[in-house]
Amino acid sequence: MSNKRDAINWDTTEDEIYELRLFVTGTSPTSVRAINNLHVILEQHLKGRYELEIIDVYQQPLLATSEDISAIPVLVKKAPSPVRRLVGDMSDTNKVLRGLGLL
Amino acid sequence: MPSKKTLLTPKQPLHELTKTLTGITGLDEITMGGLPTGRPTLICGSAGCGKTLMSLEFIVRGALEFNEPGVFIAFEEKADELATNVASLGFDLNELQQKNKIKIDYIHVDRSEIEETGEYDLEGLFIRLNYAIDSIGAKRVVLDTIENLFSGLTNLAILRAELRRLFQWLKNKGVTAIITGERGEKTLTRQGLEEYVSDCVILLDHRIIDQISTRRLRVVKYRGTTHGTNEYPFLIDEEGISVLPVTSLKLDKPVSSDRFSSGIPALDKMLSKGGFFRGSSILVSGTAGTGKTSIAASFCNEACARGEKSLFFAFEESPTQIIRNMRSIGIDLQNHVDTGLLQFYASRPTLYGLEMHLVAMHKAIKKFKPKVVILDPITNLITVGSVSEVKSMLVRLIDFLQDEQITVMFTALSLNTVVNEQTDEGVSSLVDAWLLIRDIEMNGERNRGLYIMKSRGMKHSNQVREFLISDEGLNLIDVYIGPDGILTGSAREAQMLLEETGHVLHSHAIGVKDSELLRRRKILESKIDSLKSEFESTEAELNKSYIEEAIKKDVMEQNREKLTTLRGKELGTIKSKNKKSKK
Numbered sequence: 001m002s003n004k005r006d007a008i009n010w011d012t013t014e015d016e017i018y019e020l021r022l023f024v025t026g027t028s029p030t031s032v033r034a035i036n037n038l039h040v041i042l043e044q045h046l047k048g049r050y051e052l053e054i055i056d057v058y059q060q061p062l063l064a065t066s067e068d069i070s071a072i073p074v075l076v077k078k079a080p081s082p083v084r085r086l087v088g089d090m091s092d093t094n095k096v097l098r099g100l101g102l103l
Numbered sequence: 104m105p106s107k108k109t110l111l112t113p114k115q116p117l118h119e120l121t122k123t124l125t126g127i128t129g130l131d132e133i134t135m136g137g138l139p140t141g142r143p144t145l146i147c148g149s150a151g152c153g154k155t156l157m158s159l160e161f162i163v164r165g166a167l168e169f170n171e172p173g174v175f176i177a178f179e180e181k182a183d184e185l186a187t188n189v190a191s192l193g194f195d196l197n198e199l200q201q202k203n204k205i206k207i208d209y210i211h212v213d214r215s216e217i218e219e220t221g222e223y224d225l226e227g228l229f230i231r232l233n234y235a236i237d238s239i240g241a242k243r244v245v246l247d248t249i250e251n252l253f254s255g256l257t258n259l260a261i262l263r264a265e266l267r268r269l270f271q272w273l274k275n276k277g278v279t280a281i282i283t284g285e286r287g288e289k290t291l292t293r294q295g296l297e298e299y300v301s302d303c304v305i306l307l308d309h310r311i312i313d314q315i316s317t318r319r320l321r322v323v324k325y326r327g328t329t330h331g332t333n334e335y336p337f338l339i340d341e342e343g344i345s346v347l348p349v350t351s352l353k354l355d356k357p358v359s360s361d362r363f364s365s366g367i368p369a370l371d372k373m374l375s376k377g378g379f380f381r382g383s384s385i386l387v388s389g390t391a392g393t394g395k396t397s398i399a400a401s402f403c404n405e406a407c408a409r410g411e412k413s414l415f416f417a418f419e420e421s422p423t424q425i426i427r428n429m430r431s432i433g434i435d436l437q438n439h440v441d442t443g444l445l446q447f448y449a450s451r452p453t454l455y456g457l458e459m460h461l462v463a464m465h466k467a468i469k470k471f472k473p474k475v476v477i478l479d480p481i482t483n484l485i486t487v488g489s490v491s492e493v494k495s496m497l498v499r500l501i502d503f504l505q506d507e508q509i510t511v512m513f514t515a516l517s518l519n520t521v522v523n524e525q526t527d528e529g530v531s532s533l534v535d536a537w538l539l540i541r542d543i544e545m546n547g548e549r550n551r552g553l554y555i556m557k558s559r560g561m562k563h564s565n566q567v568r569e570f571l572i573s574d575e576g577l578n579l580i581d582v583y584i585g586p587d588g589i590l591t592g593s594a595r596e597a598q599m600l601l602e603e604t605g606h607v608l609h610s611h612a613i614g615v616k617d618s619e620l621l622r623r624r625k626i627l628e629s630k631i632d633s634l635k636s637e638f639e640s641t642e643a644e645l646n647k648s649y650i651e652e653a654i655k656k657d658v659m660e661q662n663r664e665k666l667t668t669l670r671g672k673e674l675g676t677i678k679s680k681n682k683k684s685k686k
Contacts, residue, residue, distance in 0.1 A: 028224075065235075070231070072225070083216060084218060087217055087256065091221035095218050099220065
């Protein structure tokens with residue numbers, strides 16, 4: 001499971017597109033939780049305004065180096081700036097929203 | 104160091120701990136073979152004590168000397184910053200990275216960028232580490248400084264668990280790892296965790312005593328093996344780190360019976376065997392201005408003249424100053440410096456602490472490999488340490504020098520004019536030979552007297568000699584022992600003159616006596632002559648009467664015969680006439 005592209009691009013007029021990358025490690029419990037939690041949050045708050053790339057660092061260790069990943073799972077918000085890193089299984093919805101700049 | 108490696112190999116069948124040589128000078132001796140192979144080692148210490156450098160040197164030396172590629176995970180400095188920092192040590196990190204000998208990975212954790220949204224782990228770090236190790240086949244790993252994770256991430260429970268997992272993971276991976284850690288308030292590390300999960304803990308320390316800083320190293324723990332437990336000073340200089348394993352005080356040094364000259368022929372004569380033993384230690388002590396440095400320079404000059412390398416540690420004067428000053432007594436040290444036989448090593452005692460001096464000297468000696476070492480003067484070291492510290496340092500230095508069969512000459516300044524049995528540094532019991540120069544103050548002048556206080560293993564003169572420094576060099580002269588004690592300087596000269604005068608007078612007196620005798624003889628001889636002539640005249644007189652008598656007799660005989668013949672003509676008448684005339 002290399003590149004899981006979940007780019008849903010419906011309406012681009014209202015706001016900037018959120019460029020997101022989620023780094024996970026295979027199907028570890030926290031990774032799975034993180035993916036599920038994130039999906040729920042994104043569908044609720046950013047429907048159609050995000051590009052999410054889920055990367056398994058087991059498969060692409062070089063990306064872990066170039067993206068400077070240590071804690072996992074981590075969601076990297078590339079755009080809009082500022083760049084933010086959201087570490088954890090995304091169970092704290094408030095923190096996720098604050099990290100994404102939605103609160 | 105290769106010998107250590109061979110020592111270790113036969114142990115392996117016993118499943119004893121194998122060790123990995125670090126290549127850092129001295130550290131392998133203290134740890135008796137290096138760090139535990141395939142296990143994590145913690146290097147901890149406060150800021151600026153050399154953790155990063157020591158761990159980086161471990162990686163670089165491994166790559167260069169032992170062909171063991173290494174991974175350096177930096178949490179504090181970026182790869183190019185690290186490369187710049189160690190470029191001054193002659194380590195070219197970029198080149199080594201290109202050759203896939205080492206790999207540097209910079210992990211940055213910035214709290215301001217991070218939002219913690221739940222449970223997580225550090226698997227990303229593990230993956231990167233794993234990838235880096237596998238990509239170059241690394242045998243060595245350094246994590247510097249892992250605690251930086253704690254500043255970026257807040258969930259201590261997770262971090263501690265992950266750190267523990269990391270140590271275990273490193274063990275399973277079979278890499279020899281160094282983890283560096285900042286020193287905590289009461290524990291060795293801030294988290295108080297690493298020291299328990301590491302198999303070997305090395306504590307670095309940077310202490311300042313009396314404004315002089317000394318870096319020290321101590322192996323706090325080392326599972327499954329013996330190790331040196333003391334604090335060892337270490338030095339960071341342009342060649343990296345050198346640690347000095349100082350107390351190997353086994354008294355089993357090889358000794359030599361070779362002797363060599365001190366550079367002062369008269370001094371050699373005072374020693375029964377014509378000089379000092381090779382590998383011995385000689386102490387020259389005396390008050391200020393007694394010529395200690397001159398003796399040392401002469402000693403060193405002689406060694407160079409024999410073609411032996413000499414190393415001159417100057418703690419008081421600069422090399423050029425010494426060379427200039429020694430030229431005035433006819434010793435040309437510049438010549439030896441030019442030929443490379445003599446090397447000066449001048450440093451202010453206050454430059455660094457005693458232990459650092461020892462490390463620096465150790466290093467200089469190891470590098471130059473001299474046969475003769477001069478320390479001028481050791482007294483100045485007192486300014487950076489107490490007497491007992493200086494003594495223990497000198498013990499170790501002498502120990503090391505004897506091991507290397509290097510002859511050493513110390514000069515020491517006696518601070519008081521009354522030279523007692525001990526020098527200030529208390530090293531007199533350690534040295535093999537002790538020359539004492541003392542001032543002899545008499546008749547308004549000051550002269551130098553030299554004597555040999557002790558010289559182990561040889562007979563030596565018990566005489567005090569006058570020590571003369573002239574344009575031609577150094578010399579020793581017998582002092583005059585008069586009724587007022589020993590005489591030196593002009594008093595000695597005066598005494599010599601006095602004796603010379605006496606001699607002249609004496610010979611004059613003898614001359615006078617001789618001529619008197621001659622005169623007497625002449626008188627007596629003339630007396631004898633006059634007596635002789637008197638005797639002759641008496642004899643002549645006696646002879647004269649005797650002859651007269653004889654002549655008279657003859658004449659009378661002739662007369663009688665004439666008368667007889669006459670009477671014969673007249674017969675009886677003439678006879679009676681003759682008788683009458685006879686009556």
